[in-house]
Amino acid sequence: MASQSTPDRNGSKGTWTLKTGLAQMLKGGVIMDVVTAEHAKIAEEAGAVAVMALERVPADIRAAGGVARMSDPEMIHAIMDAVTIPVMAKARIGHFVEAQVLEAIGVDYVDESEVLTPADLKFHIDKHAFKVPFVCGARELGEALRRINEGAAMIRSKGEAGTGNIVEAVTHIRAITEGISQLTELGPDALEKRADEYRVPVELVRQVAKDGKLPVVLFCAGGIATPADAALMMQLGAEGNFVGSGIFKSADPARRAKAIVEATTHFRDAKLVAEVSRGLGEAMRGLSLDSIPAPERLAVRGW
């Protein structure tokens, strides 16, 4: 029997340790966009650490145009029932009621995402107000720290979703990691100045300067289409990868998904990345950034 002093299982919930802790458990893994329960099963079978439930992958959102919103709770439920790994879902930037709905459904992580049409041009969601953890996108360190200050428990570089083009993801992860390494070399006055520029408390900037890393897990997103793309992002400092259109817009999603998982784990093993890259069939077609007019760029949403 348990002794008297042992509290029951109703200990504290929704704490910062629990929110950031789940992201720690996802490290070294791949989170895949899925639009059906069947996709979700393929992703789990391929070794995904989590799935992102949404109605359309970013490439199709881009093609469809119009307003992109939170997915139908029914399809999110169907995906939650289909797999045992964590399920994430997207809310529009600033749309705290979509986030409340996703929390009520019981999703494991909410992505406040630029892939959907923003709902608020001034405020992101106050993520501290929730028990469910949030992941947010960022293009550089200041944006990442503003999101963390609002309560994001995980950061992903934004990249340019739905393009199958890695160039923006590389730009953003480099901007974040270079921003961090700059902080580690600044004196106290310069750190205060940097905190002002970033519009975040100086304590947060000091912590990053001292640790040489973000206080939350950093993943990469937006443009990964091949195992080599996945390994590239890991070598550039990502702690795991989100893959959206890159899997289910390719010729053989199951094989490609598995290959991207293996390349993410063994990202320094070029022989292995070569082996898993063999004969995967067509990758998603992809878009050059020049072909996307400025108003249709997703990464610039949020601030």
Add this chain to the structure above:
Amino acid sequence: MSKLPHSSSLVRNRSAGSVTARAGVLGLQGDFAEHLVTLDRLGVEGVDVRRPEQLDEIDALIIPGGESTTIGKLASQYGIIDKLKDRVAEGMPVWGTCAGAIFIAKDVPGHPHPLASLMDMTVERNAFGRQIDSFEADLDVKPLGEKPFHAVFIRAPRISRVGPGVEVLARLGDGTVVAARQGRLLATSFHPELTHDERFHRYFLSLGKS
């Protein structure tokens, strides 16, 4: 603190050259880095294990938190499970935290992927619900002394059955088993690597000499 087991069995001199023994952490996926940091704080050399041959270079192995389906799949694919079984037969201590506990359990209802099947217990996945049901709690853990151990449970499993040779180390207030040991095999539903309390790591490192 002074009464606690120390890691001396692993930080020992091997034969003539003073070689410090090493503890591996399975680095295929999950929070392996946090275990490596804790080992480092204890003065033990940690090895990030991703290939089966690395299991010959270590004297103990920690299987971290993460997704058990992912870890199980990658481990069996690259021949780690077979090699690990050999090393455990030779007496190597193994500790699974959360997903790691699932990985070493003999019986995991409904698990889609191959697992190492080392320790005689049944482990049920996601036994407390989804992420919003994740929780923190203080536990009494006998071998760690009087002071409660603050435990972090994230989409945690529970140990629903233990075999005859398995000793229960900690329970929640309602009796749910969340830590157990069978000889040199150790399982915890929670994540000692996410707190700054190193007593569980010290305890594990002491199992090598038992």
